[in-house]
Amino acid sequence: MKIAVDAMGGDNAPQAIIEGVEQARDQYPDLEFDLFGDPAKVKPLIKNNDRLTIKATTEEISMGEEPVRAIRKKKDSSIVRAARAVKDGQADAFFSAGNTGAVLAAGIFIVGRIKGIDRPGLTSILPITKPGADRHSFVYLDSGANAESKERNLVQYGYLGKFYAENVLKVKNPRVALLNNGAEEDKGDKLHKAVWQDLNAEEGLNFVGNIESGDLLYGKADVVVSDGWTANAALKATEGTARMLLTLIKSGILNGGLRAKLGYLFLKPVFYQIGKKMDVSTYGGAVLLGLKAPVVKTHGASDAKAVKNTIGQIRKMLTSGVIEKTVEFFSQASVVDKQGKNE
Structure with a gap:
């Protein structure tokens, strides 16, 4: 199982992100990680390259940027590239501690909603x-x-x-x-x-x-x-x-x-x-439920422990098949609006 990580998002990035990812990597031998970010900032922090791959990006979305405009303008940002990796099937889940609105927008517009889920x-x-x-x-x-x-x-x-x-x-x-x-x-x-x-x-x-x-x-x-x-x-x-x-x-x-x-x-x-x-x-x-893959956002001030625990949460989602079961249910379910029309 591979997780696409926004290595540049969060108040303590990239150090806390890399430390937490390495702790999770050591605890869960069935996980691999693609780290999206600036190689000059990410690479020196990695102690062990085992099951870690750096994916070079040239842009970052800051905490104060308008979310939708940011993901449309900054195509080579760590948030957009990590979400795109999930969309293209190169990773199974997307994790970030960055701009909450941008993560939500990337999840909805790039990873995509499950059919039958309105919001x-x-x-x-x-x-x-x-x-x-x-x-x-x-x-x-x-x-x-x-x-x-x-x-x-x-x-x-x-x-x-x-x-x-x-x-x-x-x-x-x-x-x-x-x-x-x-x-x-x-x-x-x-x-x-x-x-x-x-x-x-x-x-x-x-x-x-x-x-x-x-x-x-x-x-x-x-x-x-x-x-x-x-x-x-x-x-x-x-x-x-x-x-x-x-x-x-x-x-x-x-x-x-x-x-x-x-x-x-x-x-x-x-x-x-x-x-x-x-x-x-x-x-x-926090998980954005209703998407085609796990998209999980942790607090911007998260330390390495919070990052590790969040990755453990993502692993539970992947191994439990919760997304697949949700897709199956909503593909068969009929949502009835107030006028009684089936959708």
């Missing part, structure tokens, strides 16, 4: 924090690819999330929930009320109803679907709250005198486990 959804794997929960994470989409969505988009996200949970996370009959502003059936605006009815009518989904943003990390669902605007806002609010609490705890320890510092020493293993559970690098990157 691919950006999918994050988030931790379940409830003590004693029998699962460690859940699938969350669309976490930001589409600010606006139609009813059938969210139904499609339900199936995309279901296939990922079943095949990659190994969850049997995953519970699917709709992110909303209340748990009751009649909550939400016109769109969310209609989506509730649509999801509830799908016999192929184990739909468990609405979920509120405050319950996201409590393990009430294995798949949570939403429009991109709502999901992204809820995700950032959750992340911000977690950072604030950690800051308050740290401040309390530093300013709490000797007793607080002694307490911290006794609880240090507990804080370590909490930090590990909440560390996004543990769960890999």
Whole structure:
């Protein structure tokens, strides 16, 4: 299995990218890597060339560039060339820590959508924090690819999330929930009320109803679907709250005198486990589900550990056959719009 890597994308590129790729290469003997980037910057960082091939590029897409214009103008950028390698069958998956919009645009316009998918959804794997929960994470989409969505988009996200949970996370009959502003059936605006009815009518989904943003990390669902605007806002609010609490705890320890510092020493293993559970690098990157091949974007500030874990996530996608199963399902499925016309 070969992964096309954007070696130039991310705040810590190319060093963190190369270090993470080499760690993944050493851990997974069945993976090969094509590294797209500037050879003068990439080659000196490689410690071992085994199963690594440098693909020279002459352009880079920076974090602040307009995505669609960038991928159309910079044909020899590491993002475009890596996506093109997947499109042409020279690689099985595309990985980047670069410009999120450019990665999404390259995935949609170069790698291509699965037939039957209207809008691919950006999918994050988030931790379940409830003590004693029998699962460690859940699938969350669309976490930001589409600010606006139609009813059938969210139904499609339900199936995309279901296939990922079943095949990659190994969850049997995953519970699917709709992110909303209340748990009751009649909550939400016109769109969310209609989506509730649509999801509830799908016999192929184990739909468990609405979920509120405050319950996201409590393990009430294995798949949570939403429009991109709502999901992204809820995700950032959750992340911000977690950072604030950690800051308050740290401040309390530093300013709490000797007793607080002694307490911290006794609880240090507990804080370590909490930090590990909440560390996004543990769960890999965000996947653009609904494309013909795995396209995975990790955070721009990712270190080597995050890169390695994300590559492990890509490997699970490739070995599980989740893309092939999704293609087969949507090639046979009939999506019905509100007027009852089959598409």
